[in-house]
Amino acid sequence: MLSCLVGFISNKPNEGGIKLNAEHHIVWHSQTISAEQRLKLNGHRSCILWFTGLSGAGKSTLANHLEASLFLQGVRSVVLDGDNIRHGLNKDLGFSAEDRAENIRRISEVAKILKEAGLVVLVAAISPFRKDRALSKQVCGSHFYEVYVSCDINECIKRDPKGLYQKAIRGEIKNFTGISSPYEPPIQPDIILESDKKTADQLVEELISFLKVNHIIDEKHGAVFQLSQHEIG
Amino acid sequence: MLSCLVGFISNKPNEGGIKLNAEHHIVWHSQTISAEQRLKLNGHRSCILWFTGLSGAGKSTLANHLEASLFLQGVRSVVLDGDNIRHGLNKDLGFSAEDRAENIRRISEVAKILKEAGLVVLVAAISPFRKDRALSKQVCGSHFYEVYVSCDINECIKRDPKGLYQKAIRGEIKNFTGISSPYEPPIQPDIILESDKKTADQLVEELISFLKVNHIIDEKHGAVFQLSQHEIG
Numbered sequence: 454m455l456s457c458l459v460g461f462i463s464n465k466p467n468e469g470g471i472k473l474n475a476e477h478h479i480v481w482h483s484q485t486i487s488a489e490q491r492l493k494l495n496g497h498r499s500c501i502l503w504f505t506g507l508s509g510a511g512k513s514t515l516a517n518h519l520e521a522s523l524f525l526q527g528v529r530s531v532v533l534d535g536d537n538i539r540h541g542l543n544k545d546l547g548f549s550a551e552d553r554a555e556n557i558r559r560i561s562e563v564a565k566i567l568k569e570a571g572l573v574v575l576v577a578a579i580s581p582f583r584k585d586r587a588l589s590k591q592v593c594g595s596h597f598y599e600v601y602v603s604c605d606i607n608e609c610i611k612r613d614p615k616g617l618y619q620k621a622i623r624g625e626i627k628n629f630t631g632i633s634s635p636y637e638p639p640i641q642p643d644i645i646l647e648s649d650k651k652t653a654d655q656l657v658e659e660l661i662s663f664l665k666v667n668h669i670i671d672e673k674h675g676a677v678f679q680l681s682q683h684e685i686g
Numbered sequence: 687m688l689s690c691l692v693g694f695i696s697n698k699p700n701e702g703g704i705k706l707n708a709e710h711h712i713v714w715h716s717q718t719i720s721a722e723q724r725l726k727l728n729g730h731r732s733c734i735l736w737f738t739g740l741s742g743a744g745k746s747t748l749a750n751h752l753e754a755s756l757f758l759q760g761v762r763s764v765v766l767d768g769d770n771i772r773h774g775l776n777k778d779l780g781f782s783a784e785d786r787a788e789n790i791r792r793i794s795e796v797a798k799i800l801k802e803a804g805l806v807v808l809v810a811a812i813s814p815f816r817k818d819r820a821l822s823k824q825v826c827g828s829h830f831y832e833v834y835v836s837c838d839i840n841e842c843i844k845r846d847p848k849g850l851y852q853k854a855i856r857g858e859i860k861n862f863t864g865i866s867s868p869y870e871p872p873i874q875p876d877i878i879l880e881s882d883k884k885t886a887d888q889l890v891e892e893l894i895s896f897l898k899v900n901h902i903i904d905e906k907h908g909a910v911f912q913l914s915q916h917e918i919g
Contacts, residue, residue, distance in 0.1 A: 480848045482767045485750040486757050494760065517718040524719050527727065529762070531803040536712045541825070542795035562775035563796055570764040570805055592774075615713045626711055 484569065491571035497528050498669045501564045501574045501593050502660070505586060505639060506602030507631045508617055509609035511648040511656075512577035515602060518657050519575060528670050531567055533560060535578030548628040550582070557585040561592040568596065573669065581636040596669070600660075601642035606631050608649045717802065724804035730761050731902045734797050734807045734826050735893070738819060738872060739835030740864045741850060742842035744881040744889075745810035748835060751890050752808060761903050764800055766793060768811030781861040783815070790818040794825040801829065806902065814869040829902070833893075834875035839864050841882045 492498055502519075504512040516532045523530045535556070539546065543559055546552040557580050567574045580586050590597050609631065610618045621629035628634040644663050646656045664670045725731055735752075737745040749765045756763045768789070772779065776792055779785040790813050800807045813819050823830050842864065843851045854862035861867040877896050879889045897903045 479769045479772045481770055481773055482746050482750070482765075485753045485765065490757065491762075494757065494762065513715050517715070520718045524723065524727065529727065529804065531799070532715075532718065533799070534715045537714055539712045540714055541798070542792055559775060559792075563799060565774070566764070566766070566796060567800065567803065570800065570803075571762065572803055615711070617711055620711065 488569070488571075495529055495571050497573070497671065498596065499568045499571045499573060500596035500598065500664075500667070500669045501568050501576060502598050502600050503564075503580070503586070503589060503593075504575065504577045504600045504602050505580045505642075506648075507604060507606060507609045507636055508579060508629075509612045509614055510602040510604035511646075511653070512579075512602050515646060515648070515653060515656055515660070516575040516577040518653050519660050522657050522661060523573060523670070526670065528573055529571065530573040530575055533564055533567070533574060533576045533578075535560065535576075535580070538563075538578075548634070553582065554585050554588075557582075557589055558592065561589040564589075565593045568593065573664070579630050579636070581630045581634065583637045583640070586639065596667075598643040598663070598667070599639050599641075601639045601645045603638070603645055603647050604649045721802070721804075728762055728804050730806070730904065731829065732801045732804045732806060733829035733831065733897075733900070733902045734801050734809060735831050735833050736797075736813070736819070736822060736826075737808065737810045737833045737835055738813045738875075739881075740837060740839060740842045740869055741812060741862075742845045742847055743835040743837035744879075744886070745812075745835050748879060748881070748886060748889055748893070749808040749810040751886050752893050755890050755894060756806060756903070759903065761806055762804065763806040763808055766797055766800070766807060766809045766811075768793065768809075768813070771796075771811075781867070786815065787818050787821075790815075790822055791825065794822040797822075798826045801826065806897070812863050812869070814863045814867065816870045816873070819872065829900075831876040831896075831900070832872050832874075834872045834878045836871070836878055836880050837882045 488499070502516075504516055506512050513532070513534050513536070516534070520530045520532050538560055539556070542563065543556050546556050557578065560576060560578055564574045564576050580589070586599065590599070610622075613619060617626060617629065618632065620626045621632040626633075630636050644659065646659065648656065651659075661670075665672050721732070735749075737749055739745050746765070746767050746769070749767070753763045753765055771793055772789070775796065776789050779789050790811065793809060793811055797807045797809050813822070819832065823832070843855075846852060850859060850862065851865065853859045854865040859866075863869050877892065879892065881889065884892075894903075898905050
């Protein structure tokens with residue numbers, strides 16, 4: 454049947470990839486399907502675009518618009534929204550510096566799993582501290598891109614799509630980034646999106662160009678095996 | 687360009703899906719791409735197969751063999767191996783009942799994210815306690831299937847692929863499932879795989895049939911848009 458199905462409880466999956474967590478005697482199991490094989494199946498590479506910026510800068514909005522555009526090009530993506538993750542995986546965490554660091558660490562580990570599964574991963578998380586983002590880059594490995602969604606804080610306060618800035622200014626929310634907790638802009642982001650100067654359409658086009666230039670998606674078609682809009686419905 | 691790109695910082699992505707984590711003022715953002723759209727793009731549904739059983743019963747081996755078989759049928763899957771997750775996301779957790787519960791809770795949240803991204807998710811985790819697996823089912827939502835990898839403990843001790851049973855018997859590993867910590871078999875698993883009576887090939891075929899009967903993959907082709915073995919390489 455399958456050439457890899459050679460006897461039961463073989464050590465095959467571990468070959469070339471054994472790591473041991475000595476303290477707990479935990480053995481690492483290697484991936485069966487390589488990144489190269491997933492690329493051939495999907496018609497595009499996987500990567501992580503890490504959107505960082507102030508609340509209200511447009512991280513989630515841009516990630517979701519990019520996802521819609523990628524989908525029409527047959528590219529498989531997923532949005533990891535920092536807010537959503539705090540409803541589930543990270544619902545035990547608050548907003549102290551320590552909890553923010555753990556929040557970003559866990560999101561990074563999940564982003565890596567999704568990338569290894571072949572997806573274009575769009576992380577939207579304020580991730581205000583440089584050292585936490587540096588850790589993300591380290592955890593996530595190759596094809597990690599820092600996307601700085603740049604927006605003047607006065608514009609964010611004006612937009613205030615969730616009404617959070619007003620609450621933070623009134624002191625009803627503690628440790629709010631930009632008001633009562635610092636935001637450290639990236640020093641060398643891979644791409645800067647000026648959301649207070651350009652439209653979402655323009656910025657999504659910049660992102661698509663970025664993905665093409667970096668050979669994540671195909672220059673002409675996005676995914677090589679492209680579906681018509683009719684087929685997707 | 688895209689019909690959904692209607693103005694910047696619109697509230698469109700939130701419509702119909704607003705949830706609020708009141709304590710922390712966190713707003714939920716709905717998915718842009720529906721499960722139905724992902725199904726059309728991929729040619730198969732997504733689901734979670736949760737492999738539970740003793741160490742050495744063959745959970746990881748079967749999950750990896752199933753993944754190889756699915757891949758050749760053009761089905762996108764991912765293996766979430768409990769051991770691997772303890773090297774990354776859950777490296778801060780030990781083996782107390784409390785830490786085991788948190789381990790399973792986090793794996794469940796990640797499995798759900800992967801399922802929502804359109805993948806067939808194969809979780810391989812001892813997950814010895816019924817109440818933790820019940821929580822998994824609750825967290826993961828629809829299309830969650832409990833797969834009991836059944837194997838006599840004496841056979842597991844004989845196999846001992848990682849040499850862990852011998853260490854546990856000598857008392858060098860504490861809280862080892864089946865030796866110094868209980869394993870509670872599922873009462874109503876969705877499928878039972880008797881790994882001490884059948885070969886891996888037979889069990890993978892049973893799993894493929896199960897996925898077909900449950901309309902996760904196509905009756906004839908797996909994924910509708912199937913690649914030839916030649917194309918995948």
